[in-house]
Amino acid sequence: MSTNPASGPESIDSFFSRHQFLIYRLFSLSGLIPVGAFLVVHLLTNASVLFGPESFQSRVDLIHSLQPILPFVEWAFIFLPMLFHASVGFAIIAGGLPNVGSYPYVGNVRYTLQRATGMIAFAFILWHVWQLHSLGKSFGGGAFKPEQATSTAATAIQSAPVAILYAIGVLSAVFHFANGLWTLGITWGIWTSPAAMRRANWVSIVVGVALAAAGLGGLAGMLTTDVDEAERIESKLHPKNDAAAQDGR
Amino acid sequence: MIRAVETDVAATDADSSVAVKTIRVRVLRQDAPGRESYWERHDVPYEPNMNIISVLQKIAAKATSADGRAVPPVAWDCSCLEEVCGSCTMLVNGRTRMACSALVDKLLVENADEIVIEPMTKFPVVRDLVVDRRRLFRSLERVKAWVPVDGSYDQGPGPRISPKEQEDAYPLSTCISCGCCLEACPQFTKIEVIRRDDESQEEFDARRKAAFDKGFLGAHAISQAMLFNAHPTGGMIADERLKAVTSQGGIQMCGNAQNCVAVCPKQIPLTRSIARAGRAATLWAIKRLFDR
Ligand code: SF4
Ligand code: SF4
Ligand code: FES
Numbered sequence: 001m002s003t004n005p006a007s008g009p010e011s012i013d014s015f016f017s018r019h020q021f022l023i024y025r026l027f028s029l030s031g032l033i034p035v036g037a038f039l040v041v042h043l044l045t046n047a048s049v050l051f052g053p054e055s056f057q058s059r060v061d062l063i064h065s066l067q068p069i070l071p072f073v074e075w076a077f078i079f080l081p082m083l084f085h086a087s088v089g090f091a092i093i094a095g096g097l098p099n100v101g102s103y104p105y106v107g108n109v110r111y112t113l114q115r116a117t118g119m120i121a122f123a124f125i126l127w128h129v130w131q132l133h134s135l136g137k138s139f140g141g142g143a144f145k146p147e148q149a150t151s152t153a154a155t156a157i158q159s160a161p162v163a164i165l166y167a168i169g170v171l172s173a174v175f176h177f178a179n180g181l182w183t184l185g186i187t188w189g190i191w192t193s194p195a196a197m198r199r200a201n202w203v204s205i206v207v208g209v210a211l212a213a214a215g216l217g218g219l220a221g222m223l224t225t226d227v228d229e230a231e232r233i234e235s236k237l238h239p240k241n242d243a244a245a246q247d248g249r
Numbered sequence: 250m251i252r253a254v255e256t257d258v259a260a261t262d263a264d265s266s267v268a269v270k271t272i273r274v275r276v277l278r279q280d281a282p283g284r285e286s287y288w289e290r291h292d293v294p295y296e297p298n299m300n301i302i303s304v305l306q307k308i309a310a311k312a313t314s315a316d317g318r319a320v321p322p323v324a325w326d327c328s329c330l331e332e333v334c335g336s337c338t339m340l341v342n343g344r345t346r347m348a349c350s351a352l353v354d355k356l357l358v359e360n361a362d363e364i365v366i367e368p369m370t371k372f373p374v375v376r377d378l379v380v381d382r383r384r385l386f387r388s389l390e391r392v393k394a395w396v397p398v399d400g401s402y403d404q405g406p407g408p409r410i411s412p413k414e415q416e417d418a419y420p421l422s423t424c425i426s427c428g429c430c431l432e433a434c435p436q437f438t439k440i441e442v443i444r445r446d447d448e449s450q451e452e453f454d455a456r457r458k459a460a461f462d463k464g465f466l467g468a469h470a471i472s473q474a475m476l477f478n479a480h481p482t483g484g485m486i487a488d489e490r491l492k493a494v495t496s497q498g499g500i501q502m503c504g505n506a507q508n509c510v511a512v513c514p515k516q517i518p519l520t521r522s523i524a525r526a527g528r529a530a531t532l533w534a535i536k537r538l539f540d541r
Binding site: 017018092098105107112186193 | 433435436497498499501503506507508518520525526527
């Protein structure tokens with residue numbers, strides 16, 4: 001099958017058709033590694049704020065010690081896989097025809113929720129990256145400062161509507177990941193019998209509840225943070241930075 | 250459940266000995282392929298132990314709608330009347346079922362006011378409740394759902410199959426090609442190809458087949474592929490089946506909604522077949538990667 005350069009769009013279409021299986025399997029895998037794995041690390045890191053600003057700051061410092069190559073790591077292991085997962089995901093959603101109304105079975109409800117939470121999580125992540133990540137700076141966002149991790153994150157989130165949207169976004173992402181874990185096992189043929197699927201379901205429930213607790217814990221930690229106190233601690237941990245901030249004022 | 254209805258009927262009889270209980274039926278009709286569909290109401294006198302086929306027979310015999318108009322009899326498919334031939338699939342009260350085993354007494358317990366009958370939505374309507382399920386059979390062709398034994402010479406007796414394997418395979422072999430699993434599947438969407446005026450029958454058939462071959466195979470075909478791959482002689486072309494199962498419209502299209510297994514009238518363990526096909530596809534893909 002040689003490609004005919006004259007038929008551009010058609011050959012792209014036929015590329016996707018011929019490799020549909022591979023693309024969908026990469027889609028499935030990318031949901032676990034690296035996107036899902038990143039979600040787990042991120043939520044556990046957030047939850048460390050429950051042990052105080054020092055604890056959260058030290059984890060953020062650890063991540064930012066990668067600094068020179070951090071953007072590369074972010075794009076290669078987080079943003080690009082996430083964009084890939086999302087674009088295939090949207091194509092899948094467009095091809096399906098949810099029918100929970102006629103067939104309100106648990107599996108079907110989960111199928112529909114998987115799609116809904118995927119879309120919510122995607123919208124949430126776009127907003128979240130704009131709001132806190134340095135990428136958002138040129139668009140009026142990017143409020144998070146790695147040297148003042150707790151205080152800047154807490155300031156951004158400490159308003160009721162923002163906190164509620166964060167809770168919805170985090171819970172959507174967690175459901176999508178935990179339920180996706182279960183379907184991934186069926187897709188790859190890891191659990192095949194109904195009994196094995198039921199056992200695997202318990203595993204995904206436990207993972208989901210634990211991650212939801214971590215996610216909401218982190219959120220609660222941010223909401224109950226005393227920002228002034230956190231700033232004091234941060235300036236002790238990063239005195240240089242604080243001086244720079246003072247100079248700027 | 251049936252007892253509840255009988256007492257209900259007895260009560261009606263006691264109320265007035267002349268009144269006959271009627272069942273209100275609403276049918277979604279369509280006069281020809283590609284035409285607009287429309288609802289039509291029918292009143293059918295109640296009898297105990299009716300199924301949807303007998304309701305349709307009464308509607309056909311009366312050929313008069315509930316508002317008194319003479320109407321052409323509703324068309325439908327059926328044959329065995331015992332949930333074996335798979336030809337009478339339709340939507341009854343919004344859910345895909347076999348009309349022959351859809352019992353009116355049970356349906357009236359679900360909803361006493363009305364019985365709603367519609368054609369399947371995932372296949373092109375031929376007329377009224379008759380649909381064209383060619384694609385279902387094309388899927389079986391795509392996965393070569395048979396044991397290849399055709400040849401010009403006697404190939405001798407087949408290998409023995411252990412009772413354990415037989416037990417595993419038997420449920421899968423009970424598929425009646427009814428299409429309930431496809432109708433309920435959110436990932437299986439309708440493909441309707443309309444013949445163009447300037448097109449020969451052969452050209453149209455080829456175009457339709459090409460359209461089918463891009464679409465999702467469906468749970469029934471994936472399950473049949475697993476059935477024949479597990480068979481010692483059928484398994485001789487296991488790779489060809491896995492190639493079909495992992496080509497465009499293959500197993501990757503399944504979204505694990507598991508509706509198929511919930512609606513299959515034969516209670517075939519379809520999700521087990523799908524997961525096994527997923528496992529076989531994983532191993533096959535890895536093998537192909539290294540054997541290239
Ligand atoms: S499990 Fe797959 S084949 Fe069965 S209904 Fe769901 S999407 Fe369709
Ligand atoms: S698998 Fe079940 S629902 Fe699907 S065609 Fe066969 S008998 Fe019907
Ligand atoms: S008439 Fe054969 S299955 Fe219903």
